Amino acid sequence: MTLLYFLKTGDYKSIQLHVKTGDVRLIEDSNTLAENKELMKFISSWSFVKAEIILSDGVKTTITL
Secondary structure: OHHHHHHHHOOOOEEEEEEEOOEEEEEOOHHHHHHOHHHHHHHHOOOOOEEEEEOOOOOEEEEEO
8 A cells, every 4th residue: 555655646756666586667757657558567466576665855665565
């Protein structure tokens, strides 16, 4: 739920989505995320290893599946 909150509110500096080992996708804006169908598929199916959410104050939150 934490990831969905940040994606919905846009209250983050960036999100590093680790799709698989060695494949990290950077999300810096929720609007551009909506245009990236492949990335939306990974998120909606929860098909990623972890997500690192970096807040504007530099605090990092990690979500591991």
